[in-house]
Amino acid sequence: MRLTYITTGSFPTSKASSIQVMQMCAAFAEAGAMVKLVARPLESSNNVFDHYGxxxxxxxxxxxxxxxxxAAxxxxxxxxxxxxGDWICYARGRDLVAPFVALLRGARACVEAHGRPLTAREKLMLTWIARHPRGRLIVISxxxxxxxxxEFNLESFVAPDGVDLKRFEPRLSKEEAREKLGVGQIGNAPTIVYVGGLYEGRGLETLFKGVAALSAQLL
Incomplete structure (x- = not known):
């Protein structure tokens, strides 16, 4: 299987999504696929494989x-x-032109969605890709x-985001982690950190209800 991951992101960068893209390409290759990542020209001269480990x-x-x-x-x-030849186009987020063109040229295509389409154009393209017999829509939850x-009458496959715990070895103590992040302790109150989208279903409703009566510091 030949898989080409096409993204308009550049590497290396500090964005968390870039880590996911690199790790997914490595995982696809480990699973036996012939993988190629096509991205914007580098932001720096750092070796991307070493940078992301x-x-x-x-x-x-x-x-x-x-x-x-x-340009994108x-x-x-x-x-x-x-x-x-026979290949699979993989894209994520708003990069919908690549899978659209790939399907027109007879290839297979997958789009990884992390939220709703933001424009009418994106909605139309995503709908066409998801309903195409060689297209697949993948969502993270x-x-x-x-x-x-x-909302869109589209079927999809769920593939939740994950984390490579080996990247967090050796483990930091709670105190060391707070010091590195510059997050101070407010009495005995818990500190809750949320990073991610604000759309329905991410668990924020439960979080807000749970901390409503607590003296918690929200970041």
Missing amino acids: VSRNFLFETPHWLNVPR DVFQMRAAWRER PPLQEIYRR
């Missing part, structure tokens, strides 16, 4: 980014058009799957 078991390409209108669309279109089913 992943195996060098997949190809990494950074084609030229053209300074033209709708053009980049995805060119990346998908260059692929030949059962509540998001229900949103797509209820």
Whole structure:
């Protein structure tokens, strides 16, 4: 199986999504796929494999980014058009042009959604991809799957986000972690940190109800 992950993100970067993309490419390769990651030109000269601590078991390409209108669309279109034969296009978020073009050219395509489509254009493209016989919509949680089913009448596959615990060895004590993050202790009150989207189903409703009567510090 030949899988090409096409993203308009650049690497390395401090965005958490870049870690996920690199780790997924390495995991796909470990599972037996011939993987290639196509991304924007590098932000720095750092070696991306060393930077993210992943195996060098997949190809990494950074084609030229053209300074033209709708540059992100053009980049995805060119990346998908260059692929030949039997392959799978994998994309995430708002990068919908690459899977759209891949399906038009006879390939298979998967889109990983982390939230609702933000524009009418995205909704139309995502609907077409999800309903295509060679297209697949992947969501990161059962509540998001229900949103797509209820609001857009689209079926999807659930593949929750994960974390590689080996990246957090050696483990820090609570005090060491607070010091590194600059988060102080307020008496005996718990400190709750939430990072992520604010759409329905992420558990925020439960969080707010649970801490309503507590002297908690929310970040």
